[in-house]
Amino acid sequence: MPDLKYDVLGIGNAIVDVIARAEDDFLVQQKMPKGGMALIDEARAESIYDAMGPAVEISGGSAANTIVGVAGFGARAAFVGKVKDDELGRAFAHDIRAAGVTFDTPPAADGPSTARCYVMVTPDGERTMNTFLGAAQDLHPADVDPEMVAGAAIVYLEGYLWDPPHAKEAFRKAATIAHGAGRKVALTLSDAFCVGRYRAEFLDLIKTGTVDLVFANESELKSLYETADFDTAAAALRADARLAVVTRSEKGCVVIGKDATVVVPAAPIGKLVDATGAGDLFAAGFMFGMARGRDHKTSAQLGALAAAEVIQHIGARPEVSLKDLARQGGLPI
């Protein structure tokens, strides 16, 4: 087995978030399903951008946010994802490296621009997303370095990788290398619409043990098993998955293992400002705990802590040191 160089290596769509506040009326006018993530083409991207309010640009991308969170706890983290060599691509690369993450994927020299996610944050703090995949479309298996994957304790993959044409091959390649090197593979189901697009394939990944750890929120879980009943879906997931964590917003989370189920409450917050990144940062804390050999409960508490931090401000990346936050909260780091 090669030396362990990283605690977590993430592979995902490299995206810059363009975040604006919006009223619920705006979502209705624009026919945006609230709380969801829609894929859009460049023409629609321009039309949304023209209509939306003043925005801020902050690096995002689901798996990228998670990996930044892992690094924020003080762990060794790396990311693989495709930007273009343009201003937003350079901002993405700067931000993730400045957060302490190894990021070596060469940017695309031509083709579509760096991926952007137009995020509308309604007054209730909920986020509604529209993603133009752009350069993220060009992530190929060749971008996955076998040595890097084999040197990571956990490889973390996002369900959104099923959207770009070749990224799922990169996903499968990474999973095969990781298991060949005795490493773990984690998957987030990303969002309920994504599960709707790729349900059969995601179930196959889980049932065949291609992934060892599954992250899902309540609506993704229900979409996966096409049921409105949480307990039914959770029982099905227990039967299918080696280990799974289901996040339930303010109700906390449920860690579903083969032997035991652990319920952990959400961490207290002041005001919900922007829900973007809640699930991403939960996964960061949980995997950080796992990488440090913590039990499920402690790992979930670390996840809850990170999620609570990120929803109290605009943007999906932590604004303070998660390591310090965990220390202040009496959690092991």
Place this chain on the structure above:
Amino acid sequence: MPDLKYDVLGIGNAIVDVIARAEDDFLVQQKMPKGGMALIDEARAESIYDAMGPAVEISGGSAANTIVGVAGFGARAAFVGKVKDDELGRAFAHDIRAAGVTFDTPPAADGPSTARCYVMVTPDGERTMNTFLGAAQDLHPADVDPEMVAGAAIVYLEGYLWDPPHAKEAFRKAATIAHGAGRKVALTLSDAFCVGRYRAEFLDLIKTGTVDLVFANESELKSLYETADFDTAAAALRADARLAVVTRSEKGCVVIGKDATVVVPAAPIGKLVDATGAGDLFAAGFMFGMARGRDHKTSAQLGALAAAEVIQHIGARPEVSLKDLARQGGLPI
């Protein structure tokens, strides 16, 4: 006199802020004078960007922030400034238009990229700025539309316009047109280092009545008259200026007229998060009051209200409606 189309027209450097949190140690290592604004070339910009932490990109520019604030109060506002036709330039144009500001200056098709200001926010909320002027260098007198200027009650100009080679000609052209049309001209001294660069010219603008209203903070005022004594400097400004407002951070402001001096306290805040834009937004509120025919005290209260909003979050543009805020605060709008 042409019809009044705008309450305030601003002319300034069109800049995107790249904002990161930084410790005081970082400023020392990077030899950045705390609280100041330094002009940097592209090589230094890259070196700073490489060294600084994860950042967010938010449209900025001193006069542009002010004009967005004026629009936020519900007034008619326009801005003249030069971006390049690149990603950050398009973001700048989108954000200022989405805030309700008329912005028609054609972007530069080639030449340096859109101006960026690298803003380091230290734990005390103070901001330290490094500006790469980029495309803002290319603002020319031809970018100033005489009809637009003549149709604005107040033309607002920033001292920073003395930095790009041709922008001060644009400034002088606008001032001449405004006075020819019976309009008012306002100037902000921008920052103490800027005053140091152009002291004689700024004093000339004030003494000759080229500007009718001067905005300065305490350190700019002291720099202008090269004295450490506030009262001495204020007395000199009273003698030289038709009307001036000196902002003093948490001590509030002083409106210095020929006949009377009015002291107005700062508006209360929760926590100082990022001081960027405090002076800019004060000027917005004050000029909005003036444009609505309010007295000096009420205008200064509107300024204090806007400044208080912008320093309680990251970025120099208001995050909520200033109109609503003024209404809630019992101020006339």
